[in-house]
Amino acid sequence: MSKYFMLFSFVIVTWQAQAQNACHFILRGKVKEAHTGAPIAYANVLLKELATGAVTDENGNFTIPNLCRQTYTLDISHVECKKHTEQIAIEGNTESIFTLQHEEKMLSNVVITEKRVALENTQSNSELKGADMDKNKGESLGEMLKSLAGVTSLNTGATISKPVVQGLHSDRVLIFNNGVRQEGQQWGLDHAPEIDPFIANNISVVKGASSIKYGVGAIGGVILVEPRALRDTIGIGGEVNLVGFSNGRTGVLSSMIEGKNQRFSWRLQGTAKKGGNLQTPQYYLSNTGVEELNGSAMLGFRWKSAIFEAFYSHFYSKIGILKDSHIGNLTDLNNAIERGRPAGNDVFSYQIARPAQRVNHDILKLKTTFPTGEAGRLTLTTFLQQDLREEFDAHRPGGKVPIGFTKAEVAFQLPSAGVRADWDHRPISNFHGGGGVEGLFQSNNTYSGALIPDYTQSTIGAYWAERWRRYPFPLEIETGLRYDKRHLQVDSTRFGERNRQFDFDNISFSAGAIYHIGSQGKVSLNVSSAWRSPNVNELFSNGVHHGTASFERGNPNLIAERALNTSVSAHFDHDFFEIDATVFQNVINNFIFLKPDSLPVLTIRGAFPAFSYEQTNAVLRGGDVTTTVRPFKNIAWRVKGSTLFARNKTTNEWLPLMPTDRIETSLTVENQSFKNMTKAYASISLTVAKKQNRVPLSIGDYQAPPAGYGLVGLTLGTDIKLWHKTVTTILNVDNLLNSAYREYLDRLRYFASTPGRNISLKLKMAF
Amino acid sequence: MKISGLCRLLTIFSTIALIVFSACKKEKVDEQENLNVLKIKIGSSTFTWSDTDGVGGTAPKIDTIKLTPNGSFASEITIQDGSGNLPQDFTAEVISKKNDHLFVFKTTGNIAVTDFSIDSNGKPFGQTATVKTTAAGTGSLNIILKHLPNKSAADPSTTGETDIDVTFPVVIK
Numbered sequence: 043m044s045k046y047f048m049l050f051s052f053v054i055v056t057w058q059a060q061a062q063n064a065c066h067f068i069l070r071g072k073v074k075e076a077h078t079g080a081p082i083a084y085a086n087v088l089l090k091e092l093a094t095g096a097v098t099d100e101n102g103n104f105t106i107p108n109l110c111r112q113t114y115t116l117d118i119s120h121v122e123c124k125k126h127t128e129q130i131a132i133e134g135n136t137e138s139i140f141t142l143q144h145e146e147k148m149l150s151n152v153v154i155t156e157k158r159v160a161l162e163n164t165q166s167n168s169e170l171k172g173a174d175m176d177k178n179k180g181e182s183l184g185e186m187l188k189s190l191a192g193v194t195s196l197n198t199g200a201t202i203s204k205p206v207v208q209g210l211h212s213d214r215v216l217i218f219n220n221g222v223r224q225e226g227q228q229w230g231l232d233h234a235p236e237i238d239p240f241i242a243n244n245i246s247v248v249k250g251a252s253s254i255k256y257g258v259g260a261i262g263g264v265i266l267v268e269p270r271a272l273r274d275t276i277g278i279g280g281e282v283n284l285v286g287f288s289n290g291r292t293g294v295l296s297s298m299i300e301g302k303n304q305r306f307s308w309r310l311q312g313t314a315k316k317g318g319n320l321q322t323p324q325y326y327l328s329n330t331g332v333e334e335l336n337g338s339a340m341l342g343f344r345w346k347s348a349i350f351e352a353f354y355s356h357f358y359s360k361i362g363i364l365k366d367s368h369i370g371n372l373t374d375l376n377n378a379i380e381r382g383r384p385a386g387n388d389v390f391s392y393q394i395a396r397p398a399q400r401v402n403h404d405i406l407k408l409k410t411t412f413p414t415g416e417a418g419r420l421t422l423t424t425f426l427q428q429d430l431r432e433e434f435d436a437h438r439p440g441g442k443v444p445i446g447f448t449k450a451e452v453a454f455q456l457p458s459a460g461v462r463a464d465w466d467h468r469p470i471s472n473f474h475g476g477g478g479v480e481g482l483f484q485s486n487n488t489y490s491g492a493l494i495p496d497y498t499q500s501t502i503g504a505y506w507a508e509r510w511r512r513y514p515f516p517l518e519i520e521t522g523l524r525y526d527k528r529h530l531q532v533d534s535t536r537f538g539e540r541n542r543q544f545d546f547d548n549i550s551f552s553a554g555a556i557y558h559i560g561s562q563g564k565v566s567l568n569v570s571s572a573w574r575s576p577n578v579n580e581l582f583s584n585g586v587h588h589g590t591a592s593f594e595r596g597n598p599n600l601i602a603e604r605a606l607n608t609s610v611s612a613h614f615d616h617d618f619f620e621i622d623a624t625v626f627q628n629v630i631n632n633f634i635f636l637k638p639d640s641l642p643v644l645t646i647r648g649a650f651p652a653f654s655y656e657q658t659n660a661v662l663r664g665g666d667v668t669t670t671v672r673p674f675k676n677i678a679w680r681v682k683g684s685t686l687f688a689r690n691k692t693t694n695e696w697l698p699l700m701p702t703d704r705i706e707t708s709l710t711v712e713n714q715s716f717k718n719m720t721k722a723y724a725s726i727s728l729t730v731a732k733k734q735n736r737v738p739l740s741i742g743d744y745q746a747p748p749a750g751y752g753l754v755g756l757t758l759g760t761d762i763k764l765w766h767k768t769v770t771t772i773l774n775v776d777n778l779l780n781s782a783y784r785e786y787l788d789r790l791r792y793f794a795s796t797p798g799r800n801i802s803l804k805l806k807m808a809f
Numbered sequence: 810m811k812i813s814g815l816c817r818l819l820t821i822f823s824t825i826a827l828i829v830f831s832a833c834k835k836e837k838v839d840e841q842e843n844l845n846v847l848k849i850k851i852g853s854s855t856f857t858w859s860d861t862d863g864v865g866g867t868a869p870k871i872d873t874i875k876l877t878p879n880g881s882f883a884s885e886i887t888i889q890d891g892s893g894n895l896p897q898d899f900t901a902e903v904i905s906k907k908n909d910h911l912f913v914f915k916t917t918g919n920i921a922v923t924d925f926s927i928d929s930n931g932k933p934f935g936q937t938a939t940v941k942t943t944a945a946g947t948g949s950l951n952i953i954l955k956h957l958p959n960k961s962a963a964d965p966s967t968t969g970e971t972d973i974d975v976t977f978p979v980v981i982k
Contacts, residue, residue, distance in 0.1 A: 368970070371974055373971060373974065374971050385959075385968065437956060437970075584864075584865055593864065643864065643865055644869055645864045646846075647971055648971065650864075
């Protein structure tokens with residue numbers, strides 16, 4: 043650790059030396075009408091101290107340059123409103139939205155609220171927050187994100203769900219948990235993200251290659267799990283969430299308490315989840331229970347001009363695996379497919395037996411942000427993280443039937459440590475931006491089982507990115523460059539590898555532009571690259587994969603994957619019409635995939651089809667769109683769709699395991715009020731997924747892709763006032779008609795149907 | 810902004826972290842036992858199917874079963890982990906759980922397997938049996954060990970989980 047201290051100290055000393063006092067901050071604002079949100083043109087904005095000011099343009103925008111670090115008095119007036127005075131503290135370049143309440147009779151009632159405007163992404167991104175977040179609470183991260191266009195999931199049953207972003211998943215999608223790169227065991231197709239979504243206030247997905255800011259691996263996209271900022275007013279508050287699902291009789295309790303005194307701001311959060319056997323329309327799925335117990339703590343304080351934040355989270359889950367999916371050999375798999383359903387008739391139970399997985403994940407993060415004089419702002423982040431993953435077999439060949447969960451057949455422990463420094467400089471003649479350095483170290487210990495060897499891996503990276511924006515000129519331009527170097531050392535007697543060294547490095551870039559069309563629309567273009575070094579399982583895997591009855595062979599000669607992603611997105615937002623659309627192309631050179639071998643591998647359990655990791659050039663093209671039409675007041679008709687064409691360019695074939703085209707439409711009656719209920723809504727939805735016909739013919743599948751399906755959903759939600767508290771209540775029904783269907787991207791589709799109707803009740807109460 | 814304060818804070822947190830993480834440190838589990846040898850004694854000869862280097866690697870060694878025509882021989886199966894220096898026997902374990910196991914024999918050519926040993930419910934088990942041959946010729950003997958099969962099913966080999974599925978070539982002369 044002492045190396046990190048030295049780095050920190052060095053950086054701090056360097057930046058402190060540059061401290062000066064100058065007046066070059068910019069206040070950018072937008073004045074909006076409070077009810078309609080319409081911009082207010084020709085409002086007068088006066089800065090009393092400097093006796094300067096500005097007049098808003100037709101989009102309600104204004105800019106006041108050359109401000110010092112101090113508090114100013116701002117007068118905002120308009121011919122139809124009485125002059126209003128507001129204090130504003132300038133601590134850096136400030137962007138604010140001011141809402142003026144438009145009074146028809148010119149009463150002296152002007153309300154000004156302030157909100158920071160985040161920089162807009164040039165890259166396509168979607169966000170899950172607010173009511174949409176509430177609607178999906180209690181589900182796993184992978185299942186929650188499915189409500190975003192262009193995001194699907196790769197499942198091993200209903201309880202193990204991995205997010206798929208524009209066709210890519212696992213090691214090709216990075217997850218950041220409260221700013222920390224999640225270092226789990228994402229290489230496995232049945233390894234779900236080790237994250238409690240209740241930590242998050244919003245979850246956003248950056249779609250497409252984006253190594254610049256996020257580093258090695260961001261070939262398909264990045265998922266950002268962001269908690270709400272710590273409390274900034276003195277006092278204590280909290281939130282309780284209760285969720286119940288009918289299917290699996292699953293219950294979730296998550297609560298949070300937070301507070302702030304003169305010095306500290308803190309938050310404690312915890313989630314408990316328990317579910318039993320899930321039910322399809324015809325039968326129960328034996329051993330599909332789940333339990334989760336998660337907790338996190340956050341502490342923040344200011345010290346002089348620096349802000350400190352400490353974060354710790356623990357994640358624990360135990361997931362039962364459908365008994366029938368644990369098969370001995372290919373004959374068993376064919377028998378299961380022929381049967382079309384589990385052999386036995388199980389009943390409901392909360393009992394989790396073998397086969398099962400157990401995961402413990404810990405993250406400790408420390409972060410500090412402080413101004414480096416007038417030059418900018420420096421953020422230092424360091425983390426320690428550990429993932430412990432254990433898998434329990436139902437039985438060992440030869441009659442030994444293990445009982446209990448003391449000895450795992452497969453166990454890996456993956457500790458990681460990371461440190462990064464990000465520096466944002468003050469705008470220099472319309473340029474915003476900054477750069478940073480990052481270091482990551484991890485080592486894997488395989489305690490039992492022989493799926494992957496022990497290894498250590500260290501990565502260093504440095505980046506710089508700039509954005510040009512001359513407010514209110516409609517065009518914004520952004521570009522960035524990054525270099526990463528990774529060293530991998532594999533040392534495993536079991537694999538016959540002594541001190542085998544691998545080195546990978548790469549330069550990534552990004553360039554993007556946004557063109558604003560009035561205040562309600564924008565078009566953005568982004569071209570960016572990303573890379574990923576082959577994972578240890580791709581280099582050294584050597585064994586039979588149960589559940590898929592295949593033998594996987596690693597390939598130590600693999601080189602790094604490189605992706606070049608181009609996307610064009612458009613966003614328009616009018617009173618009665620809203621659209622978000624993206625088209626993209628992701629060209630991935632040296633794309634690593636499992637290629638079938640010509641000869642099967644003969645084992646004592648019979649012959650298994652064999653696959654080896656090979657590389658090819660791939661191209662993924664597709665698009666997604668979300669539109670909302672409001673033909674009448676309080677009626678919203680939403681259509682969301684996505685399509686994907688993923689090709690292996692070398693063999694000119696489709697790539698396997700890619701999401702099918704799908705479309706979801708919903709009709710919502712919103713914003714109703716009755717008695718003590720407000721914000722009441724009712725929504726009915728139809729989701730249609732096509733049969734996946736884009737499958738490679740040379741890579742056989744044990745069973746043809748399942749038929750397409752349509753699912754009806756129903757949601758009723760409202761805020762209820764009870765004892766002066768607001769309880770957000772949502773009643774949700776998934777698969778209302780209890781249809782039996784199978785999903786192409788569910789690895790258990792060979793063995794059983796997807797679970798049927800699921801009625802859930804979600805309550806959220808803040809105090 | 811004092812450096813010492815920052816360092817002190819970082820030291821406290823990293824110490825806590827190291828304690829937390831080292832507390833979780835696990836011990837390495839020994840190499841797992843692997844079933845990779847099946848021997849069948851027919852009459853006085855023993856024939857072996859073995860893959861002691863584990864799955865993949867060198868191809869399994871498979872003996873050819875050589876029998877005389879029109880014979881009737883007692884058969885007995887043993888199973889082992891042959892990867893270590895001393896083979897580890899699994900047969901006793903399977904026998905102790907014989908209600909949950911079944912040896913299934915599938916043959917081609919002039920060879921048949923009958924008179925299975927039975928489990929404690931009177932259902933077939935098959936660890937010992939009788940192998941009968943008729944006229945000279947060639948064929949094959951496929952031995953399958955099922956775990957938790959439905960022993961009453963028309964074809965029990967389509968039920969339960971497969972632990973072993975090996976095939977010997979057979980020459981009768």
